[in-house]
Amino acid sequence: MYMIKAKTLKQGDSIGIITPSAAAPVKFKARYNRGLNQLRKMGFHIIEGKCSNKSQAYRSSTIKERSEEINELIYNKKVKAIISTIGGANSNSLLPYIDYEHLKKDPKIFMGYSDVTALLLGIYAKTGLTTFYGPAIVPSFGEFPELLPKGKEYFENVVQLNRRAPYTIEIPEYWTEEMIDWSTQDREKQMVQNDGWKCLKPGSATGRIIGGNLNTMSGFIASDYFPSVKDSILFIEDSFKDMATQERSLSMLKVAGVFDEIKGLIVGKHEHFDDLNSPFTIEDLLLEILGDTNIPIITNVDIGHTFPSHVFPIGIGIELDASNGCITFLEDAVME
Structure with a gap:
């Protein structure tokens, strides 16, 4: 498979926030905001997806709206990375509706874990773009009182090239x-x-x-x-x-x-x-x-x-x- 890589994430870059499954930003608002502020302290601008303030029982919103949230951030040229708020159980519902062709043209760092596995592997399978099994906003960046130092280090090593391979x-x-x-x-x-x-x-x-x-x-x-x-x-x-x-x-x-x-x-x-x-x-x-x-x-x-x-x-x-x-x-x- 032909591989595509996004550009290094730098201070001053904008990070888009998606909620592709569970409605954690609504249920755990303080922790969500702490996660966003953690990224701001690290020097990034935040662009919240439209499902961040939505809740439908086990999910944030409809399949259509959750897919649109991702695509709108894919289309936004200011966005250099897209990070999920949390996992859940239904990110696989969105796989048929992501604009993979546009993501090939404008590669972005795409990160999350747990249920977001569906999106990470789906994007990699359809585009060859390297995706990132890593921290999410609510459980990781939003940790009390802050992101664990080692978690921050591992994030910066990979997406900000604080460590160079091998x-x-x-x-x-x-x-x-x-x-x-x-x-x-x-x-x-x-x-x-x-x-x-x-x-x-x-x-x-x-x-x-x-x-x-x-x-x-x-x-x-x-x-x-x-x-x-x-x-x-x-x-x-x-x-x-x-x-x-x-x-x-x-x-x-x-x-x-x-x-x-x-x-x-x-x-x-x-x-x-x-x-x-x-x-x-x-x-x-x-x-x-x-x-x-x-x-x-x-x-x-x-x-x-x-x-x-x-x-x-x-x-x-x-x-x-x-x-x-x-x-x-x-x-x-x-x-x-």
């Missing part, structure tokens, strides 16, 4: 999955010592990094919006799922032939995983499902729903050295 991404010393009610939070989350990244199967491989939230993939995996994973390094992560659900989701990748095509696998930390008192671990389950598939695998990686999380640029070349627990970005994700 470089090996670090294992954060501390992390958290603590849940505090966003409406009443009045203290920082408790951080705990990081156990590090774990080699489940040794070996090394290079390839394009592709992936996202495992649960979200079920909403579009057999479609034209799911990119080819042949010879890629796949990353997956999930949140608040149980062992039975994970067996179903991992087996979805198995029966779809994904594990037969990839060259390596990165598994992120699972936020608040429920093992259902199973007499085996999630790693045991993964190996059971993989069967004879022999690829390097690393688990417990800081990506997705736990914090701080690395920004993974979908489509760039990386090296996975599972034997030594290393992930190296081999190319920059944006252009100067």
Whole structure:
């Protein structure tokens, strides 16, 4: 696939804000505003999408309006990056209505995580544009009292080119999955010592990094919006799922032939995983499902729903050295 990269995000640039699924800006207005102010303190201008103030039960607005919100920011020449407010459950509804051809002509940084996986992979599949599995406004930039320093560093390393490739991404010393009610939070989350990244199967491989939230993939995996994973390094992560659900989701990748095509696998930390008192671990389950598939695998990686999380640029070349627990970005994700 021919790759496209957006330009480096610089201070003074405008960032467009989208709410493609859950109505978090309405439900958690203070945290949303804190996230916007965090970006302003980092030197960026904010252009809010029209769904930021809308709420329809489980979603922000209609499929039409949410699609229009994205396209209006794609058409806006001032906008250099588009960042989601949060995930949800229904970003896949928007995939048929995004103006991919215009995005090819005016590439922008497109970032989010969780349910936004559908948009990130869909855009990459249709355009070849590198997209970014990274922080969202409400859960990440809006953290109390501010964005975690390491989260800020990882964001700036990738989209502002504070680090130039090739470089090996670090294992954060501390992390958290603590849940505090966003409406009443009045203290920082408790951080705990990081156990590090774990080699489940040794070996090394290079390839394009592709992936996202495992649960979200079920909403579009057999479609034209799911990119080819042949010879890629796949990353997956999930949140608040149980062992039975994970067996179903991992087996979805198995029966779809994904594990037969990839060259390596990165598994992120699972936020608040429920093992259902199973007499085996999630790693045991993964190996059971993989069967004879022999690829390097690393688990417990800081990506997705736990914090701080690395920004993974979908489509760039990386090296996975599972034997030594290393992930190296081999190319920059944006252009100067």
